[in-house]
Amino acid sequence: MTMTYRKFIDMKxxxxxxxxxxxxxxxxxxxxxxxxxxxxxxxIDIHELLKDLRDLSR
Known part of the structure; x- marks a missing residue:
């Protein structure tokens, strides 16, 4: 989630x-x-869990 919101955090x-x-x-x-x-x-496959989480960060 850091990657998703980093630009907003940097801009305060x-x-x-x-x-x-x-x-x-x-x-x-x-x-x-x-x-x-x-x-x-x-x-459940751990790769599926991580994929689901990555998809939400876009």
């Missing part, structure tokens, strides 16, 4: 983070937390 402008981005971020955190609780086994 306020940046708005849409709810969709926050929802996706918390969804990914929840998946990772559940995976950790199960002993570290992911039921």
């Amino acid at each position: 402008a306020s940046c708005f983070i849409p709810g969709k981005v926050l929802d996706e971020f918390f969804r990914i955190i929840d998946i990772l937390k559940k995976s950790h609780d199960r002993g570290g086994t992911l039921t």
Whole structure:
């Protein structure tokens, strides 16, 4: 997310983070937390999670 909002931060402008981005971020955190609780086994491909997150930063 830093890359997405860096230009606004550098200009000392306020940046708005849409709810969709926050929802996706918390969804990914929840998946990772559940995976950790199960002993570290992911039921979803980590590359898919990262791709979803990168897509939101554009």
